[in-house]
Amino acid sequence: MASQRDVRNRIASVKNIQKITRAMEMVAAARLRRAEQRIEALRPYAGAIRRMTREAAQAAGSVPRLPILVEHDNVGTVGLLLIAGDRGLAGAFNSQIVRAGVAAGREHDGEGRSPVYLASGRRPASSLSFRGLEPAQSFVGFSDRPAYADARRIAETLIAAYVDGEVDQVEVFYNGYISPISQVVRREVLLPLQQATVLEDGDDDQAEQEETGQRALVEYEPEPEEILQRLVPDYVEISIYRALLESTASEHGARMTAMRNASENAGEIIEDLTLEMNRARQAEITQEIMEVVAGAEGLA
Amino acid sequence: MARTKFQVEVLTPEGEVFKDEVEMVSTRTAVGSIGILANHTPILCMLDPAELRLYKSDSEVVHFAQAEGYMQMSGTHALILVEEAVPPGDLDVAELRERLSEAERAADRAGEDTEKQRVAQRNKQRLEAFLRIAGSE
Known part of the structure; x- marks a missing residue:
């Protein structure tokens, strides 16, 4: 049986771990709130x-056939963008993205399309390398607090690869944020961009109704066709930015839950160890009494 | 001289950065410099990276280093959407220089008439505009 001192040392170390996991839980909770606000701000x-x-689009009569809206005839290469975190200790947050991405890559491979991996976050980047699926490009260092410029950098890379014909389709994988305790793996086709996505009805129909009357009078600088050439790619940037923000919120939510579980587990271990320590102490006392009694008996 | 004021809202993907009444807005569109006063004709324009100046009065001017964006003016209200709007004091010259040389290298590496090259050119343009603004501080 472990001595009292051993057990006491173990209790002390588990308590230290519990302190750390509690602190991490609180930090994650604070960052989660900020991440939620940033989703709202977008x-x-x-x-x-x-x-x-x-x-x-109405002023121009139609959306011009921009390269990113045009489907490639032969889909030979598929870009897979895996968005996860820079750090671990967040439950299944990172691994479920890598698993979904690799499974999709195998699926494409089986159907004769070669997958090209791209990673956002250190974790998916290193998991992919470890599996021998070296990512073509990694974007790291911002999973805690992604800026729009980070999304723009990723979008530019993907759009350039698509327009220059290096890839014929781009899919994105990320943790969709539902609530602090619930995240779900989302898989979306990013490129080619669907025209329907661009012209989909938002929740701002009201505002549009009001402006209908003056549309004919609106001046465009430059021509609406030219403005659309920049507005449409913005959708890709915004989609990626939203995915990054949701992924960040999910990461903090997942870490918060994981750390809460860890703190609870530590609490249970401390209870068990305390019980064990009390038993050890009792056993030692009993032993000592037995020895005293036996000694007294021996003298008698 | 006090001019008529109108409502201006500056939105970025990271949130609202300005919402107030101003006398004049000055920035740069894809066609050239533009100044907007109250009751301007309804207009939708595409903005290039530039210094965005919001004149609350002749002496009180709010400046931003602004990335690509759009401005919609509808009589009494101007809505400015920009990808980034940074107060000039927050610009980091060293970092901008570094990113600019990176973009220049990328532009040199990219083949003629590829999307990669256009992307690098756009980045170069934005960074040069930001550096000019940082330099004039």
């Missing part, structure tokens, strides 16, 4: 871009 911008696109 909404008015995305809505306004969508409204402008619809207006410009």
Whole structure:
């Protein structure tokens, strides 16, 4: 049986671990709140871009056939963008993305398309390398707090690869944020961009109705066709930015849950060890009494 | 001289950065410099990276280094959507220089008439505009 001192040392170390996991849980909770606010902050911008696109498309008569809207005839190469975190200790958050991405890659491979992996976050980048699926490009260092510029960098890379014909389709995998305790793996086709996505009706129909009367008078600078050439790629940037933000919120949610479980487990271990320590102490006392009694008996 | 004021809202993907009444807005569109006063004709324009100046009065001007974006003016209200709007004081010259040389290298590496090259050119343009603004501080 372990001595009292051993057990006491183990209790001390488990308590230290519990302190760390509690602190991590609280940090994750604070960051989760910030990440939720950032998802909210994107909404008015995305809505306004969508409204402008619809207006410009109406003024132009149609959406021009931009390269990113045109499907490639032969899909030979598929780009798979895996969005996860820079750090671990967040439950299944990172691994479920890698698993889904690799499974999709195998699926494409089986159907004669070669997958090309791209990673956002250190974890998916290193998991992919470990599996021998070296990512073509990794974007790291911002999973805690992605900026729009990070999304733009990823979008530019993907759009350039698509337009220059290096890939014929792009899919994105990320943890969709539902609630602090619930995240779900999302798989979306990013490129070619669907025209329906661009012109989909948002929740801002009201605003559009009001402006219908003056549309004919609106001046465009430059021509609406030219403005659309930039508005449409913005959808790719916004989609990636939203995926990054949701992934960040999911990461903090997953870490919070994982750390709460770890703290609870540590609490249970501490209870068990305390019990064990009490038993050890009792056994030692009993032993000592037996020895005293036996000694007394021996003298008698 | 006090001019008529109108409502201006500046939105970025990361949130609202400005919402107030101003006398004039000045920035750069894809066609050239533009100044907007109250009751301007309804207009939708595409903005290039530039210094965005919001004149609350002749003496009180709010500046931003602004990335690509759009401005929609509808009589009494201007909505400015930009990918980034950074107060000039927050620009990091060293970092901008580094990213600019990176973009220049990428532009040199990319083949003629590829999307990669256009992307690098756009980045170069934005970074050069930001550096000019940082330099004039």
